[in-house]
Amino acid sequence: MAKRKTRRQQIVDLAVLAPLDWIDERTGAVRGTKWFLFRNVPRDVSWAQTLGFATLIAFLTQTLTGAILAMYYKPDPNSAYESIEHITNDLTLGWLVRGMHRWGASVFVILLFLHMGRVFLFGAYKYPRELQWITGVLLLATGMLMGFTGYLLPWDQTAYWATVVGINLNGTAPFAGPWLAQFLSSGPEIGGDTLAKWYALHMLLLPGAIFALIGVHLYLVTRLGVVSPPWSKEQAGRERPVAEPTGARAGLVRRGTEGGAK
Amino acid sequence: MARDRGEQNREWYATYKDDVKKEGKGFFPYAMLHDTIMGFVVVLVIIGLAIIWYWDADGVEPGVLGPLYTEPADPGTTDFVPRPDWYFYFLFYLLRIFEWPETVVIATVGIPTVLLILLLGLPFYDRSRERRPSRRPVAMIAAVLTVISMGVLTYKGATATEALGSELIVLVPEWAEEKGFADNDNAVEGARLFAVSGCLNCHIYLGSGVGALGAPDLSDVGDRYDQETLVRYLTNPAEFGNTVMGSYAYLGQENLNKLATFLDASTSDDG
Missing domain, CATH: 1.10.287 (Helix Hairpins)
Known part of the structure; x- marks a missing residue:
């Protein structure tokens, strides 16, 4: 019995633990995963604090459905509209993928705002989470730019005219405005160059920026931790009665920065 | 008591970390369970919206969540809001x-x-x-x-x-009378073009239109420019320092001439 167990142990060692050790030795990936998963959060965190993860899921849904759409979409004024019709009407479940991408964008934006509202309500942007907040605001801005650039791609009337207005809006900015409008429209009229440029922004530049920002955002939330609801009676970091323990427990509780957090 | 803010903040944060370590719960599995359930809800809501959108709409016919797509983009038609x-x-x-x-x-x-x-x-x-x-x-x-x-x-x-071009076109006889170009066929044609080409999505003419994006009231524009200049303006607004308005060269020279004739006839001393 004991021998069998040892053999099984050997197989586990060889097939699972050894490769993991090999990877961990070179990348720290296993320690990193443990660091991410096996940490404590305040015991009073609850549903309100799932909005950030929900936003992440909405974004990943956009990434996946967007990648599938990109396989069938043609960023060219002569064929963009047809390819959208083709995706929606002919492709197996194409309507679902496009519908999820179209509505996922709205869900993503709503969740961005809800998540920001929750963080604001909880005062969670305060020390030491200032950079967490800043990356979050930048994510909100890039997220809305994703909506702005993606709106043109179906190349229908709604898309075209909303973009005409959108580019004109950018044109009213002082100093950079005319340059920005020129950059966005790529010429006197909105056409093939515009579409290709917006496609690149929507598919490469902005998603890349969002992925990078999410990386920083997640690293920071793991490093700094999430806050308790501010009204919670048992919130982490709450004010303690000033009285020091007396009697037999005197001196057992360490306070302050020097090792209390270890 | 006069410690600086940084020191105080660090102390508070140390208490927080201490509390989380001693009293907290594991992110895995407790918080992660909530997160996972929420993630599923999000994906289901998105799928639900997609299904409602698709089943209730038919091509350009809108359903409860709007059409699948509108008509193909066409820079020429402009009664589109x-x-x-x-x-x-x-x-x-x-x-x-x-x-x-x-x-x-x-x-x-x-x-x-x-x-x-x-x-x-x-x-x-x-x-x-x-x-x-x-x-x-x-x-x-x-x-x-x-x-x-x-x-x-x-x-x-x-x-x-916003008023649609097709609704604005009924105003053309009124404009023609007010500005006194009713017997000028080219000007009337130009006025019709003006109504349907989306000009009033930004401009104002005799009280109609939106006045968006800083577009001026064109009721008396004929006072400021002559017909030839107006054609040039419509072809390339940037030449006149206007970087907001786009070029209307796609309307074609004949239409631009009519449009400019209409605008030229729109002066303050007619009536």
């Missing part, structure tokens, strides 16, 4: 509040930029440790006012209706 995605409605409506000449910049650039800076800077000007909403009246009032104004602007933007 430009409309952004819903989360830009607030911006869209701000444009109505601020009008020509220079104040439109406040709506397009000023307010969004100020909002963005206020948001980015929030942790740096709100530096107290207090997190309870009841003890942060200024922050809460500011937040409620922001939410209400965004909500109202979004609602107004969503319900705003």
